[in-house]
Amino acid sequence: MLEANLLIILSLLFVTSMLALLSQRLKISYPILLVLAGLLISFIPKAPVIKMDPDIIFIIFLPPLLYASAWNTSWGDFWRLRRPIGLLSFGLVILTATAVAFFSHWLIPDFSLALGFLLGGIISPPDAVAAASVFQSLKVPKQVVSILEGESLVNDASSLIVFRFALAAIFTGQFVFSEAVGSFFTVVIFGVLIGLAIAHIVYAIHRFLPTTPSIDTALTLISPYLMYLTAEHFHCSGVLAVVSGGLFLSFRSSDIFSYNSRLQANTVWNVLAYLLNGIVFILIGLQLPDIIQGIGEYSLKDCIFFAVAISLLTIVIRILWVFMAAYLPILRSKTIGRPDWKSVFIVGWSGMRGVVSLASALAVPLTLVDGSAFPQRSLVLFITFVVILVTLILQGLSLPVILRFMKLEVEEEGPEQEQEITHRLAEAVIAHLDTHCQQEVMENPVFRRTRERFERIAEAAGNGLMSADATPALMKTHQEMLLEIIAVRRAELKHMHRRQEFTVELIRAKERELDMEEASIRES
Structure with a gap:
């Protein structure tokens, strides 16, 4: 049994790597190709049936993926864009969950409002991994990418909180709004505090103890799990704990890591994030046959209709919300600049669903407290899968075409900026040598050659800046x-x-x- 499971895991890793290579050749976002490949593999006769355990997603996959995203996010950009990020991460999630709840309650027979909120909480958070993989080979404004990355760090937490409240309402049969709001802020605030507390402890270990690059790298792998599990143990947001802790340690990384620790940790994390993302997306595609077999109350045709209608609703709501959030403040204040409608549309169109949505759907219990079957669980799973599939394929494949059609203007960081940095760094070295090592420079050829080297670097960079027209x-x-x-x-x-x-x-x-x-x- 162990050998068979190990062989399946190794096969998935190999297939993931090969499909990632193919996606580069075909210039298709690799999450899209992996989901489709998993879907095709699942229909092969006698193909192994792989069932995703939601605990594996939430405990094994989610913490490191969130931590990697937080580590690669600029705190300055995150804070500068806190308003659009907050409106997307909290406002849009709550609006989407509410709209899906009432729409599904109206559209689907015998689908309660509590089940609607449960479904809304599941499918409300977009997966920025898919969008980021599309943007890698395309020219997109940095602000757009920063907003989507910041949104992905926080929206998982808000959607999971909505999911838990809806699940509690189904189990207890009641929902008290005031208690839900209070619990919401408690879960959010204490989740952030727990993440920051553990991050400060990890920071102290890195900063004041004689660690090695291997120990530093190991601590970065352990930290997200400590933050997530501790917060979840106290019934707080493990997602926000990982995000807040990751942002803090990323901001202070230059203080605690040596150059070789950074090189080693970055290499390890690049490989880890790539493998985890790849495995999760291909596993998503493998789930469809098992999900379809569980549908019994409705015909497959009706289920597809429900799912596609809800998918289109989530797409339309996001676009409307993004445009309103971008342009309504202009009506109240003349000092706010008018945003570029093309960038606003790209943010609105980049709402592909992914890992967290399917994991949340799989986490829905099989039975209620009294032992009876959980109402319409299979339908919730099916709708979630189709929403992921529709948004990934429709929006993911069309993003490159839309970007080329719009001819979006992107301010690139040209060679002049790199030359300016090089020039200023070399000038700083020369000034330091002249101030603190003047005698050594005069008497020692080694010091003198070092200074001459940085003089040449500064001169070359300065000449490059003066002849910018010939630079490219x-x-x-x-x-x-x-x-x-x-x-x-x-x-x-x-x-x-x-x-x-x-x-x-x-x-x-x-x-x-x-x-x-x-x-x-x-x-x-």
Whole structure:
């Protein structure tokens, strides 16, 4: 049994990697391709049936994925855009849940309002991973990406809170609005406080104890689970605990990590986030046959109609809400600038659902307190799956086309900005050497050559800034020349390795330097 499960996991990892390569070749967002692949695999005769345990999603997958998103989010951008992020993360989630509740109650026979709020809480949060994967190969304004990333950090928490309140109302048969509001703020505030408290403890360990890069990396892997599980133990928002703790540690990362700790941790986290996202999206597609088998009260045709109608409702509500939130403040204040309608539409259209929605649907209990079957659980699962599928395929595949059609203007960070940073850093080094190492520079050739090196760097960057009109072509030629030089050095290093002129450790260290240098050039 263990061998069979291990083989399935390894097969999923392999298929995920191969499909990710195919998505790059086809220029399709990899979550979309993975969901479709999982859907096709599930219909293969005698294909293994893989059932997703919601506890696995919430406990194993969710904390590290949230932590990785928080770590890569700029706190400055998050705070600067707190108004649109808050309106999307809380306002839109509550509006979507409410609209879905009343619409589904009206549309579906014998579908109670409490079940409607349960469904609304499940499908209200978009999954920014899918949108981010689409934007990777497209030119999108940085503000749009920052808003979507910030929204994804918080909307999971608000939707899960709505989900829990609706579930409690179904079990108890009553709903007290004042108690729900009080519990909502309690869950949110204490979730944030728990996350920050644990983050401060982790910060102190990194800062004041003699850690190594391996220990630092291990602590970054353990931290999100500590934050999430502690908050959930006290019935607070584990999502907000991870988000708040991750934002704090990310903001202070330059104070607590050495360069080698950052390099190692970033490498580990890039691989981990890629594998976790890939596995989850392909598992989503594998769930459909099991979900369809559970539908018995309604025909498949009716279920598809209900699901598509609710999917379109969530899309329309998001677009309307985003435009109202962007333009209504202009009517009240003339000092607020008019936003670009193209960027506003892209934010409204980037509402693909994903991992958290399906995990929430699977977390719906099988039975009530009295032992009777949970009402219309299979229908809730089916609608959730179709909403994920419709939003991923319709919006995900159409985003690149819409962006090309709109010809959205994007302010790119040109080479001038990089040259300015390089120039200022080199000038700072020269000023430091002249102030604190003046005698050493005069007497020691090593110090003198160091200063001369940074003088050349500052001069080259300054010349690049003064000839900005020739920068694009010149920079491209210069980049090609630098890559050729690296290739020559790497070839010579291989010859040294074959002739065994130096130790393997030294050869690998130099190879690592060349890798980092090439990465720096290609990303510039």
